[in-house]
Amino acid sequence: MKIGIVLYPTFGGSGVVATELGKALALKGHQIHFITYSQPVRLGRFQENIFYHEVAVSDYPLFEFQPYETTLASKIYDVAKHEGLDILHVHYAIPHASAAFMAQKILEAEGIYIPFVTTLHGTDITLIGKDPSFVPVVQFCINASNAVTAVSESLKADTLTHFNISQEIQVVPNFITTDEELPRSQPERRSAYALPNEPILCHISNFRKVKRVEDVIRIFEKVNQVIPSKLLMVGDGPDRYASEQLCRTLGLCNRIIYLGKLRETRQVLELADVFILPSESESFGLAALEAMAVGVPVISSDTGGIPEVNIQGYSGFLSPVGDIDDMANNTLKLLDPEQKQHYRNQALEQAKAFSIERVVPQYEEIYLNLVSKKQS
DSSP: OEEEEEOOOSSSHHHHHHHHHHHHHHHTTOEEEEEESSOOTTTOSOOTTEEEEEOOOOOOTTOSSOOHHHHHHHHHHHHHHHHTOSEEEEESIIIIIHHHHHHHHHHHTTTOOOOEEEEEOSHHHHTGGGSTTTHHHHHHHHHHSSEEEESSHHHHHHHHHHSOOOSOEEEOOOOBOOOSSOOOOOHHHHTTTSOTTOOEEEEEEOOOGGGOHHHHHHHHHHHHHHSOOEEEEEEOOTTHHHHHHHHHHTTOTTTEEEEEOOSOOHHHHTTOSEEEEOOSOOSSOHHHHHHHTTTOOEEEEOOTTHHHHSOBTTTEEEEOTTOHHHHHHHHHHHTOTTTHHHHHHHHHHHHHTTBHHHHHHHHHHHHHHHHHHHHO
């Protein structure tokens, strides 16, 4: 099949999943056309069957804000028509689903029909979509999609609660590439950040309020009082400054290392003993899954879709949002020398339930069903 994938190209989970999905489909022989405003951060090196189409927004003096949605619709139309796409898969409701619908109608006027799949990832529903000014558009575009998927049961439930949805929503979870065995220990690389007897805790996010980054610092403070440890902070965003200020106030700056944004986080995660994700809200928790895929158990809040990924007492522990004491105590359980390897093995096993080999065929089945209906 020739598949168009519309996505945000940044570090967010939706862009990462969309890019990795396209790369996996290309390896299976499908022709993939990425459509977005800059090269996706995970696209990387040249790969057979992958094509990138940039949406260039012109600077018209008439417009105070440039019309990206219209430009995107025009680009989708152009790629679909001239590349002969069979199907379109848009990730994130706003503005991708509305642009896909517009392009679909323009193509239909020329006798060309292309179905589109909309995947809901989270904040397009739980944050942006709840804005009253967006509700009619989001609701219409979900219902106008030829197929709709959500990355968790929790997100599906939120969507059905907040919108009047007539379209069926299929849950297709995010996925990860996993190895059969745990990665080998890397004492030399690890020694750049911690002494041999010091555990390494890790947090990766966009440092926004919903991620509760200051909770990560306070959890670490309590753990460090019992077991001298190090904390690796990966990412950047609005709350980074506040977290650095808290780090200085608590006198922990010699124990906390900020690494900034990284395109690939696996090498950092392989050094960690515990991953911390105390978010206010997560529709799935892709960062937690990436940690588990290299055998790092997770300390997380029990919100949204996270309990579908991180299993209490198996791949890690769940706590109520903001319960720093419980999260710190649970971290110490994961660092218990007698239990540590046990939890590492179980984290990897849980990640395998979301392996790319299990999930990608679910999308292929959706595509094939729509394309067969189109041909009939």
